[in-house]
Amino acid sequence: MTEKAIPEKNLTFVEKELEVKSQGKAKETQKQRHTYSFDEAFKASLEYFQGDELAARVWVSKYALKDSHGKIYERTPDDMHRRLASEIWRIEKKYPGPISYDELFELMRNFRYIVPQGSPMTGIGNNFQIASLSNxxxxxxxxxxxxxxxxxxxxxxxxxxxxxxxxxxxxxxxxxxxxxxxxxxxxxxxxxxxxxxxxxxxxxxxxxxxxxxxxxxxxxxxxxxxxxxxxxxxxxxxxxxxxxxxxxxxxxxxxxxxxxxxxxxxxxxxxxxxxxxxxxxxxxxxxxxxxxxxxxxxxxxxxxxxxxxxxxxxxxxxxxxxxxxxxxxxxxxCPYDSCRLLAINLYSYVDEPFTRQARFNWEKFRKHVGLAQRMMDDIIDLELEKVEAILDKIYADPEDEELKRVEINLWKNIKKKALEGRRTGVGITAEGDMLAALGLRYGSENAIDFSVEVHKTIALEAYRSSVKMARERGPFQIFDFNREKDNPFINRLAREDPGLIEEMKQHGRRNISLLTIAPTGTTSLMTQTTSG
Missing domain, CATH: 3.20.70.20 (Anaerobic Ribonucleotide-triphosphate Reductase Large Chain)
Structure with a gap:
């Protein structure tokens, strides 16, 4: 796919340009973006969500970009996903073989495949709030x-x-x-x-x-x-x-x-x-x-x-x-560690759902799990930028240093843990919808066996992606395979794919821990699936 021409740095809410005058001085001008009333954004989002009032209202209230005066800068989730794709792509370009802007946008578009949850959805590219991306x-x-x-x-x-x-x-x-x-x-x-x-x-x-x-x-x-x-x-x-x-x-x-x-x-x-x-x-x-x-x-x-x-x-x-x-x-x-969450929408990998021909697209699923892990690692870089912005804000505050000491040390500790471990939280949503679409009764032996294969695949492909990133980007700072060799989870990965573990021994792993199963309440409203 062709990559779209977008700014090198995120300028989601205000574009800043430097105009050089004839006398050699630079003047900063600002182009204010268009804003929307709640009703305008709600009406457009209602159409986006095909008449689902709850989904539209929750998105506008919780996730649409807004400033402290309540002005809304995104009309539909398409605008939000462009904001997210723009920032993640900016990080991708720092590393070998970047995912294109278009591919990132399509992975998130319509909440179909990969859904950053909560704080990442709200905070990535959001310069109105000095807030963390960690959930x-x-x-x-x-x-x-x-x-x-x-x-x-x-x-x-x-x-x-x-x-x-x-x-x-x-x-x-x-x-x-x-x-x-x-x-x-x-x-x-x-x-x-x-x-x-x-x-x-x-x-x-x-x-x-x-x-x-x-x-x-x-x-x-x-x-x-x-x-x-x-x-x-x-x-x-x-x-x-x-x-x-x-x-x-x-x-x-x-x-x-x-x-x-x-x-x-x-x-x-x-x-x-x-x-x-x-x-x-x-x-x-x-x-x-x-x-x-x-x-x-x-x-x-x-x-x-x-x-x-x-x-x-x-x-x-x-x-x-x-x-x-x-x-x-x-x-x-552990103390001062943090995590960011992302859900993979399992229902979207069922081709021809609710028919006799329904089947799970394993090839696409494996690829997307690897991309989801990569996006999560990019979001850690974005979070480290946010932590720096938080520290800059604290340092700039006029209060006495003694009053700021605990807060400063807190964010320094969080930054240290994020750099040392680069923890991610890749999870899922819509497992029940996936099973129903495949004609599998929830809780039956066949459904349980199928879910086991899905979660095994998530583990293997996420860890494979993390090993690949270690080769390209470097492992997390304190990686030492000898420390992990007796861990039961690592040993289960080794039994399923000995070659993956051999690569891990050689190149390391980008992230200390990768997976979770987080609640997906409002996320499931966005994906318009059941929350599970």
């Missing part, structure tokens, strides 16, 4: 952080990320349990629950373009306040600004199965804990199940499985030890 972050501290200083630092970091549009997760297992002696005027610790309320309230206070922030709070089942944490949301109106999940260990589940006692302790990883408590594991498990039935929380994170399967945890001693998850629980992260 989710985890924060925390590597060493002991159970002082008020440590607790308040996390609170400020949480708010600073949410105001830049990020969802945030952090773990509370570092906080001393209720009744622990302290050397301040209180004499004993209040435990985790009051701080759950603090973090929840902070979330509710932060606005994100008409929505509030999103927060995940987690705790280890080994923490003596785990039961109080589990009960905390049963009281109506309490902790309404956070999702809560419990990190369950294999040791605890074995105690549940065996009907044996379980020892909780603080600190949870200490060989010489200052506080221990013996509990009935089965009773606490029944409480978790009951509360989840009654209030849909707490969530359950089988933590030994999570960390055992995590490729990034092969680098835990280099700062990549997983400590919590993002607000919806699909991406476990």
């Amino acid at each position: 989710c972050f985890v924060i925390g501290h590597e060493g002991p952080a159970d002082s008020y200083g440590g607790i308040m630092k996390v609170d400020q970091e949480q708010v600073q990320l949410m105001k830049r549009r990020g969802g945030v997760g952090h773990d509370l297992s570092h906080i001393r349990p209720t009744g622990s002696p302290v050397l301040n005027s209180a004499l004993s610790s209040t435990g985790v629950v009051p701080f759950m309320e603090r973090y929840s309230n902070s979330t509710r206070e932060v606005a994100q373009d008409g929505r509030r922030g999103a927060l995940m709070l987690s705790i280890s089942i080994k923490h003596p306040d785990a039961e109080r944490f589990i009960d905390a949301k049963l009281e109506t109106g309490k902790i309404t600004g956070a999702n809560v999940s419990v990190r369950i260990s294999d040791e605890f589940m074995q105690a549940v199965v065996d009907g044996t006692p379980f020892i909780q302790q603080y600190p949870i990883h200490s060989d010489s804990p200052t506080f221990t408590r013996e509990i009935d594991a089965r009773t606490l498990w029944q409480k978790i199940v009951h509360n989840a039935w009654k209030s849909a929380e707490p969530g359950v994170l089988f933590w030994d499985t999570v960390t055992g399967e995590s490729v990034a945890d092969s680098y835990s001693d280099l700062g990549f030890r997983t400590v919590s998850t993002n607000p919806c629980g699909e991406i476990p992260l």
Whole structure:
């Protein structure tokens, strides 16, 4: 395809030109782009979505480019996809064999194949907001952080990320349990629950373009306040600004199965804990199940499985030890790591859907998974530019340096982790639609077997693309195959495709972790499919 002549740098909302006058001075002029009222954009988008009012309204409200005065600069999603294609192509041109602008646009057009989710869709090429392209972050501290200083630092970091549009997760297992002696005027610790309320309230206070922030709070089942944490949301109106999940260990589940006692302790990883408590594991498990039935929380994170399967945890001693998850629980992260999300629309790979001739286009699918991974890596470069812009904004703010210190260090840490690991979040949407279009009943053995092949193909082709990019662009900074060689996920890839692993040993991999299955609520509205 021929590449369209578009600007080298994104000038989506204002074109800036330098006109050289005869006396040799440069004058900056601005050409304002056309703007649309909400009704104009809604009417055009309604036609785009073929009469789907909800899809049109959600797109105009959440994703159309707009400034702080409410002026809308995009009439339909075609305009948005041109904005995204323009910026991703700008990054592509830095590397060998770039994907063309036209191909990028066609991959995203009509939300048919590849759909950047949430923050990337809103933020790429958007110079009206100084915001991150990352959908989710985890924060925390590597060493002991159970002082008020440590607790308040996390609170400020949480708010600073949410105001830049990020969802945030952090773990509370570092906080001393209720009744622990302290050397301040209180004499004993209040435990985790009051701080759950603090973090929840902070979330509710932060606005994100008409929505509030999103927060995940987690705790280890080994923490003596785990039961109080589990009960905390049963009281109506309490902790309404956070999702809560419990990190369950294999040791605890074995105690549940065996009907044996379980020892909780603080600190949870200490060989010489200052506080221990013996509990009935089965009773606490029944409480978790009951509360989840009654209030849909707490969530359950089988933590030994999570960390055992995590490729990034092969680098835990280099700062990549997983400590919590993002607000919806699909991406476990180490402190200051972040992730951007992208969904592949599975329904679009069914040729002649809902007919006897329906078939899955495996060739196109494999190619597009590789391109999706490449686009995700480009978006990391775009995110690093956004982080620099955020830091520039903070440095330029007139406040005293002392007031800005936590925020500056926060974004420096996020930049460091993004450079070291280059994590991506390639996922899917419309799996149910795909199965139905192929005549496969959801949940049947045939449907499950087919879905397994789809997800196996995603893993193999995404990792193949990341290895190819390592050859062309360089591996992530701390790549070391010897660290990963015993990882169960890497070993499953090796069994399916030994040649891929040999290439990985030779060239490395561009991204530390690649895949996820994220919620696709508004994404599915855009693709006009069911969310799954």
